[in-house]
Amino acid sequence: MRITVLSDGGWGTALAMNQVSNGHDVTIWGPFPDYLDEMRRTRRNPRFLAGVELPAGLRFEADMGKAVEGRDMLILATPTQYLRGVLAKLAPVFDRERHVLVDVAKGIEIDSWLRISEMVESVLGETRYVVLSGPSHAEEVSRRVPTAVVAASADLALAELVQQSFINDNFRVYTGTDVVGVELGGALKNVMAIAAGIIDGMKLGDNPKAALMTRGISEMGRLGELLGGKAQTFSGLSGIGDLIVTCTSGHSRNRHVGEELGRGKKLPEILASMGMVVAEGVTTAKGAHALARRVGAETPIIDEIYAVLHEGRNVPDAIRNLMSRSAKPE
Numbered sequence: 001m002r003i004t005v006l007s008d009g010g011w012g013t014a015l016a017m018n019q020v021s022n023g024h025d026v027t028i029w030g031p032f033p034d035y036l037d038e039m040r041r042t043r044r045n046p047r048f049l050a051g052v053e054l055p056a057g058l059r060f061e062a063d064m065g066k067a068v069e070g071r072d073m074l075i076l077a078t079p080t081q082y083l084r085g086v087l088a089k090l091a092p093v094f095d096r097e098r099h100v101l102v103d104v105a106k107g108i109e110i111d112s113w114l115r116i117s118e119m120v121e122s123v124l125g126e127t128r129y130v131v132l133s134g135p136s137h138a139e140e141v142s143r144r145v146p147t148a149v150v151a152a153s154a155d156l157a158l159a160e161l162v163q164q165s166f167i168n169d170n171f172r173v174y175t176g177t178d179v180v181g182v183e184l185g186g187a188l189k190n191v192m193a194i195a196a197g198i199i200d201g202m203k204l205g206d207n208p209k210a211a212l213m214t215r216g217i218s219e220m221g222r223l224g225e226l227l228g229g230k231a232q233t234f235s236g237l238s239g240i241g242d243l244i245v246t247c248t249s250g251h252s253r254n255r256h257v258g259e260e261l262g263r264g265k266k267l268p269e270i271l272a273s274m275g276m277v278v279a280e281g282v283t284t285a286k287g288a289h290a291l292a293r294r295v296g297a298e299t300p301i302i303d304e305i306y307a308v309l310h311e312g313r314n315v316p317d318a319i320r321n322l323m324s325r326s327a328k329p330e
């Protein structure tokens with residue numbers, strides 16, 4: 001297949017490498033032409049995926065028209081809050097008959113509170129859309145560490161096409177049809193990962209981390225179902241699977257943000273130290289909090305993380321609030 005990845009970030013780059021190794025013709029488009037030139041010249045992506053050599057066959061194109069013309073598949077790997085701008089650039093050259101869109105970003109758009117499939121529809125109308133998600137850090141996929149993810153689409157045949165395009169002996173792809181559940185699993189786990197990082201940063205212990213992850217998946221499923229996802233999806237790769245990896249991995253940017261908060265640093269200082277690297281959970285906490293209010297979901301962990309990140313609540317108060325809730329059955 002002829003594939004273009006819309007993003008020069010760590011995840012887009014790792015997936016581009018996977019697709020080159022599967023024999024596809026792959027181009028990366030990015031928002032910064034000078035940086036694309038650097039990647040082309042050095043065969044490295046030090047800003048977003050340090051330490052891996054980019055394959056010789058991987059191409060780079062800064063012009064959106066040239067990047068997508070004649071391509072079969074476009075991989076949307078731009079962080080959620082920048083994606084609308086990229087879709088607006090794509091719109092004039094988008095071919096709805098030809099292009100299959102594969103979203104691999106995980107988030108909720110700020111203010112509109114749209115999931116990515118909804119944002120895509122609001123800019124491009126009806127598309128051939130698949131979401132690919134699950135426990136998958138770029139640092140490991142780019143080193144061909146065995147990984148399993150799920151491709152979900154309202155059109156199962158399209159999910160199967162994406163499965164066949166990405167699958168290999170190190171990258172196993174399952175299929176599904178629950179786009180809402182898969183999108184929400186990938187987005188909401190980032191909020192839980194910030195909570196997990198706080199526990200790590202405070203060196204609170206193992207019990208709170210296990211409690212957080214278990215009550216966290218319960219909360220994700222409860223909110224996810226009220227928003228139209230299927231409960232079963234949250235027991236799968238894009239739910240519990242991604243929650244486990246993000247809450248435990250040394251690669252997770254969201255867990256890192258929480259860890260620094262738990263050590264007493266302030267959010268603006270933490271985000272500044274990350275440069276252009278994105279932790280989606282910071283903005284998704286706002287979206288998840290707003291969506292939970294809209295559908296009347298009980299989301300105590302999301303509410304406390306939202307308050308810590310965006311309302312200045314201190315962490316000990318947040319923990320006390322969670323632990324002193326009224327007694328109830330599991």
Ligand SMILES: NC(=O)c1ccc[n+]([C@@H]2O[C@H](COP(=O)([O-])OP(=O)(O)OC[C@H]3O[C@@H](n4cnc5c(N)ncnc54)[C@H](O)[C@@H]3O)[C@@H](O)[C@H]2O)c1
Nearest residue numbers: 008009010011012031048079082105106136137138277278
């Ligand atoms: N990194 C991973 O392991 C991983 C795995 C699975 C999913 N994801 C998801 O993939 C998405 C992309 O994450 P990432 O880790 O590749 O990003 P990243 O943090 O590595 O890179 C940040 C990206 O933002 C882009 N950017 C910065 N300013 C921009 C602007 N004004 N307009 C457009 N783009 C701009 C940069 O060019 C870069 O591509 C996120 O939703 C993330 O949750 C990441």
Ligand SMILES: O=P(O)(O)OC[C@H](O)CO
Nearest residue numbers: 134135136251252253254
């Ligand atoms: O590094 P994080 O926390 O953004 O997580 C990346 C992926 O979503 C893990 O599956």
